[in-house]
Each structure stands twice: as structure tokens, then as C-alpha cells.
Amino acid sequence: MSSLNASFNQNISIVHPQYFFIIGLSGIPYSSYYYIFLFVIYFITIIGNSLVLLLIALDRSLHSPKYIGVFNLALADIGETNALIPNMVKTFLFDSQYISYNACLANMFFVFFFSSLQSVSLVIMSYDRLIAICLPLRYHSIVNNSSMILVSPAIWIFNSSMVALMVSLITRISFCDSNVIQSYFCDHGPVYRLACNDFNLNKSVGFVITSLFLIAPMIIIFLSYLVIFLALSKITTWERRLKALKTCVSHLLLVGVYFFPICFTYLAQLLLALTPNARVISTSLAYVVPPMLNPIIYVLNTAEIKNLLQKMFSKRSAPVREDISK
Template sequence: MVDFNSTSFHPATFQLTGFPGQEAAHHWISIPFCVVYITAIVGNCTVLCIIWAERRLHQPMYLFLCMLSVNDLGMSLSTLPTVLGIFCFDVTDVAFDACLAQMFFIHSFSFMESGILLAMSFDRFVAICNPLRYAAILTNPRIVRIGLAVVIKSTSMLLPFPFLIKWLPICKGNVLSHPYCLHSDMMRLACADTTVNNIYGLFATLVTYGLDSVFIILSYVKILRTVFNIASYEQRLMALNTCVSHICAVLLFYVPIIAVAVMHRFGKSAPRLVQILLSYACLFVPPVLNPIVYSVKTKEIRKGISRIFSRDFL
């Protein structure tokens, strides 16, 4: 029996879902999730510690990387309580207001990641297309303002979401489709008109993911035009090599999102397991792989990791 609040017609709790039909194996499934969280937290903390300790890395490119790592930590910590609660301790219930808070943080960190990737593309654009003014354009105060703008824009875009959900009567049950709370998942349980939610959700998505991805593409169009005008093949290769890590981060973030959007639009008959795994990929792949990509492709980060391990074994 679903327990509803008498005043607001909301369930007192939502029931989260892991892998339907695999409840007996949840303790085994928790092992890869624990590995994912440990990898994400340790990897991003390592990147932050290396950049913090090395003063010569206090440059725009690495400061933006710090923002990305902090954001990835925030995303991991937002989903960790409920995901490990389900798979490790079989705790499936989450309070209504706690679910709203988790939804707000998950979507906010996702929007912020998009904005940070756009800022990083601007960094690469200035570094390659206008290198002589790089230090003058991307000063520390300006980087701070860019970071604050990303945070303010993302949180302000997400601020109406909890209120839009709270205004809806939830009467189609209280079972969500994931081990965490998402706006679309909560909205489908409403027994009222959700047109406003749908329109505002689409607007927020287009303004954030849509505009950010367009500006990232335009930045790389300008970067490629500048690179191909460089006479030396070695210099062209060197310039492009500085963008590889960022391109990988963009693909790791946007490809799962596009895949989920395509799945919802055209692949509704796809196996439930595929839909669940794609949803997980949106939230878990970037925090886990971003620090690995930057550690492998960025020489300074790689050297910092080597110094840490060499000190530990001496």
C-alpha cells in the first residue's frame, strides 16, 4: 500500500529499483558499483591533489580540469547513498523530499558538466587560435567568474524542477525505475497534466546541452581551421594533441546522453536491461573515465602520479 500525505497527495516515500528480477544477486552486483565509486573518487581526488600541489599547474587548462573533477565528485556522491543502499543493504525507500533533493543535485551536476566542457573548449580555442593573448584573456579572476557563471546558470535552470514536481499529484504509485531520482521518472507517476514539466524540461535541456554542444562544435571548427593553416606537420600534431583529452571528455559525456535520448524516442521496445545500462552510463562513465583519460593523455598529470607512487615506495 502506498502511503500518501493527506495534504499534498504525494507519497511519503519513493521506492527505488535496481535490476528488476535480479534482487537475489544485488549483493554481487554491488561489487562493480563499489569499484566504480572507488575509482571515480580516488581518480578525481588524485587529479585535484596533483594540481593543488604543483604550482606550475595553476594554469587555465588545469584549473578547468579541477572544476571538472570537483563536478564529477559531486555527481558520484549524489548517487552513492541510494545506489549502494539498494545493492549493498537492500534499502529501497527514499523520502519524498530527499528524492527531490537528489534529483536537483544529479541534474545540476549534469548541467554543470556540460558548461565546464564548454569552458574547456573555449580554453583550447584561445590557446590555439590566439596563443599570444592566452594569459591576458584567461586570467585567474576571469576563470573564477566563468566557474561561477556555470554554477549559477545550471542551478537556476534546475531550481524550478523540484517545485514543478511538488505541485503535481503523484497517484500512479511510488515505484521509480532507477536506484536514484530523476525528473522524468518522478513525473511519469503524476495523475495530472504534465505539459508544463515537459515544456520546461525540454527548454532547459536545449538551452544547456543543445547550446553548449553547438558552441563546442563551433570552437573546434575554428580550432581545426587554425591548425590546418599551420605549415609544420609536427606543430599541427602538437596542437591537436592538446585537445585529445578534452575531445574524449566531451564524447564520454554527450554520447551516452544522445544514446539515451535516441532510445527513449525510437527504442522503446529495446530490452529493459539495455535501457538501464544506458541510463547508468550517463551518470557513471564520465566520473570514472575522465580522470583516467586526463592521466593517460596529459604528461604533467602522469608525472605527478609517478611522483606520488615513487614517494610511496621509497
């Protein structure tokens, strides 16, 4: 009998809806103010990260392994922000909570791809700091532009392949009951839970992706800084120790800004039983705020970028002063 049921289930055709209905932000009181806030975040994020990309691309002094990692992070910030916020704001401006099936899968891919790229970029930057502090004499032979140019495309290919696998498995599940997504974008978990057939494979792959691009990077970064702090403790003078530690400040802030909100949000969901509105707001903020803060952190904490900005603005203001003097 069980074999008969199994064969019957295999013969059932897969049902894909024409569209999904995203309701994550529909029940939030005064949601119009939140959309305005999102638009401000979007504007600051795009301008800030585009400026960082432009500075690194145009100034040859920033063509170093450290800033190749920053360049990747800025690209990921822009990509994730464009994958999330415009669709959320579109819902408010045009009262359109519908998204086609294929557009939903594309949205899922780009959000998770750029988010995973952010996480891996932070791991690369921690590796850069680890070699710079623990093996300073061998730094340029281990970490150089050639190795980073090879590593960066490899990461993009690996991340896109893993996320594409996760998204492609959505096509094997059938949606015959509901097409209402309880989230603010086409999130993987809320989508596969709508399935009316077995979704255990999707659940398992989702866990692997989370472990690979969230849990594993946190562990690697923690261990790398444990080694860094042990190396710093062996430095005899406080001046040299502090100087070495200052080179890690901006990266530590980036790590905290990215991982802390996500971890806090998921822990709050487990321990505090957040309401759906509180869960949506906290999760969306955990995804959209770090890309806005990243360029601000680097501009304020990196002497090379600050000096470059000062030179740019001083050159632009110089002709104005000359005209006034005349």
C-alpha cells in the same frame, strides 16, 4: 461548465506522498554482480578524481585556467557519483527501495546539478583550447586565472538556479495514483509522469534544461572544434599542426566519454525500443562510467600531471632504496 471545472481543479489540494518506491534495478537478473561492479566504479571514481583535485590544489604550476576547468570537472564527477551510486548500492545492501519525498527531490537536484556542471565544464575547456590555438598571442589576456575565478562561481550559481527551478516545480504536481518510480534514481521524467494533475509545465522546463545543458553544449563544442580544425589547416608545417592538435586530445576524449554514451543511450531507446532492464543498465552506465574515466584520461594524456605523479612516487621510493643500500 469548463470554467467551473477549472475552478474546481484549482481548489484540489496537492497530494505529496511520504515516500517513493524506486524499482529500476529490482527486475535485473544477477543484479548483485551489477552492484559489485558499481561499487568498483565508485571506488575508482572517488580515488581518481580526489587525486586530480589534490594535485591541482597543491602544485602551483597547475594553477592555470586550463586546470581550473579540470578542477571543476573533477568536483562535478565526485558530486554526481556520490549522488547516484551510494543510493543504488544501499538498495542492494539493505533491500531498501524506499526514498522519502524530500530526499527524492534532493537526489534529483544533486544528480542534475552535477551532471549539468560536467557538461558546462567541458564547454569552458573547449573555449580554453579555442583561444589557445586560434588566438595564441592574446591567450593570457583573454583567458586568465582572474576571469576563470569569476566564471566558475557564476556557472555554479546559474546551474543550481536552473536545476532548483526544475525540481521546485515538482512540488506543484499531485501524486494521487502511484508512487513507483521506473528508474534507478529520482529521475525528473519518471517522477513528473506519475502526476495526476497537469504536468505540461514540468515537461517544458525539463526540455529546456536538457537543451540548455546537453544539446547546447554539444553544439558549442562542435562549433569550437570546427573553428579549431580550420585554424589548424592553415598551419603550414605538419609538426606544428600535430603539436597544436595534441593539446586537444585529452579534451576530445573527455567530450566523447561524456556525450557519446548519453546520446547512444537515448537514440537506442528511440530506435531499438529497449526493454526496461536494458534501458536502466544502459542509462545508469552512461552516467556513472564517464566520471571514472575522466581522471584516467587526464593522467595518461597530460604531461604535467604525469610528471608530477612521477616526482611524488620517486620521492617516496628514494628513502626505501637508501635503507636497502645501508
